[in-house]
Amino acid sequence: MRTVVSVLVSGLSRIGLWGRGVVVAIPYLWLLLFFMVPFLIVFGISFSESIIAQPPYSSLVEWLTDEDAGTSKLQILLNISNYFRLGGDDLYILAYLNSLRIAAVTTLMCLAIGYPMAYAIAKADPARRGPLMMLVILPFWTSFLIRIYAWIGILKGNGVISNLLEWAGITSGPVEILYSDWAVYIGMTYCYLPFMVLPLYSTLEKMDPSLLEAAADLGSRPFKSFLSITLPLSLPGIIAGSLLVFIPAVGEFVTPELLGGPDTLMIGRVLWNEFFANRDWPVASAVAIALLLVLVVPIMIFQHVQGKQAEAGR
Amino acid sequence: MAGQPIRKPTRLEPWQDAGQTPYVRIEKVTKTFGDFVAVDEVSLSIYRNEFFALLGGSGSGKTTLLRMLAGFEQPTEGKIYIDGVDMAGIPPYERPVNMMFQSYALFPHMTVEQNVAFGLKQDGVAKAEIRDRVTEMLGMVQLSAFGKRRPHQLSGGQRQRVALARSLVKRPKLLLLDEPLGALDKKLRERTQFELVNIQEKLGVTFIVVTHDQEEAMTMSSRIAVMNHGVIAQVGTPTEIYEYPHNRFVAEFIGSINMFDGRVVSTEGDQVLVASEEAGCELLIAHATPAPAGSPVSVAIRPEKIALSKEPLPDGDGRNRTTGIVREIAYLGDVSIYLVQLPTGKTVRVTAPNITRRTEMPITWEDEVTLTWRPFAGVVLTQ
The missing domain is CATH 2.40.50.140 (Nucleic acid-binding proteins)
Structure with missing residues (x-):
């Protein structure tokens, strides 16, 4: 009887382990299929040559049979010139730098607006925090494209802002903000703000208010307490929010395309042009892989900092 | 049930001496939160070098009273004088008072040394002096070897001592302690009671302790104010409170x-x-x-x-x-x-x-x- 029970128990626990494995395996399988495999395909294409054919790139692997010599060869041709082109052409380097700059400015603007917002929400009456956070997320309920189109109407010459400035007598004649870097900053800051506010709010809300009381009790004025207590303790939230804004902002395509000027050169637009205008898939793939490398570095830093934080918080 | 008072019988009893001026004077202080009256017309005089306990159950108003002394809450009505100065409108960071928090409220991103040094830094004390005073304080609470650790690397008892060192390093005339021993286990609590009394006598600081533990209050304090529903049920020495309760509440609350x-x-x-x-x-x-x-x-x-x-x-x-x-x-x-x-x-x-x-x-x-x-x-x- 006893052995039957123990077998049953161990069997059940094995199913339990297996069940846990399945739960973990399904999302990983999904990622493998729809992220890792496409990534490897793109990675492969980046080493091929552009040809006029369908698909428009050469195959990396070829099976060569020499009838005369009676030999067969497996030939793998890796064309690394695509990557050299990225380094050699100012266009690409400029586009990368521009993307990093625009993403950095967007991140800083999101931080400058998002931090006070998150702080105020975290300090608000507990009953009000829910609705306030809901308002932050509310824009997600309408289409992203519609919201960007709305900005066109706001930013264009004779648009809402232009007319308002004119009506107030600050400017005479229409002011054209649209199709400039500033329009891109405004649009992207608007889009990514919730991604900054959410992680900041969650770290600020968790903070023990008695820490600030202790600081005040020890003679620290409120602003100094903010600098020496609140700010360092909210660093994980700042890093998480910044990465959530920075990483997608680097590769952003739609907002700069709709709001930016012809000289707003971002890597997303270059990528688009290479794929659809030039039909140069190998170069486009190389651009994408290089972009990924640019983004992996900040992610690694983030992981490292988070790991340390988790260790410290134990 | 009641612990023996560990003070010497020859202790000072300034409240018996009409010529003494109280160090802390609480005059008809009332604090309301909405409809709830947390503290109801409380008047108290606490003298220099006293170890004064505010004893009561949860919701008795003892912590609210302590927080008003620290400056975290403002009285709805009434006045608080510390060393003769009206404390109305004076923010916590300008009061000659330090507090030891129930949760200890140690800064998690700072080492033990940095935690203790924090208060001195705010006053712009010279670096060399900060170092000396932090070392001295950590020595007093027997944590000299732990200066470089972070709070999360310490045991509960060690954290309690860091909090005590941090609140004493500025040499306050008045130290407020909110359930200072609440998070410690029984054995450690008993030992720490004696340590607290020794430190208080050595430094000559006035202690006001909030506690719900009557044994703790009896053992450590020179006088106890028993609080119930925001009013003071009785003020007296531990012996007076125990042997001569003024009312049913005090009689039943103590022992x-x-x-x-x-x-x-x-x-x-x-x-x-x-x-x-x-x-x-x-x-x-x-x-x-x-x-x-x-x-x-x-x-x-x-x-x-x-x-x-x-x-x-x-x-x-x-x-x-x-x-x-x-x-x-x-x-x-x-x-x-x-x-x-x-x-x-x-x-x-x-x-x-x-x-x-x-x-x-x-x-x-x-x-x-x-x-x-x-x-x-x-x-x-x-x-």
């Missing part, structure tokens, strides 16, 4: 006590005679406040002041003596608690030291026993 309801029969000098059906006898109380004959009173008698006897006693006047049957015995090692049921149904709690070994104990369950006590044992409570 355990037997209450007999009755009516005053007569008053002769400071001796009051009370007839109590509940007790089944007449109660004679010495050193009582006179009360008019016929008025309803309660007589409170501590369990350790009642003697149990199985042998018949010589007949007396029948006062301060009743009989009952032992229903429960709780053996605690040093003492035993007996629950004795009187013929009236009333259960009386009696504690007796185990002078002989338990195996030889003469009184056991269902024994009929005589309970006696002396006229000095009881206290008459009119409220």
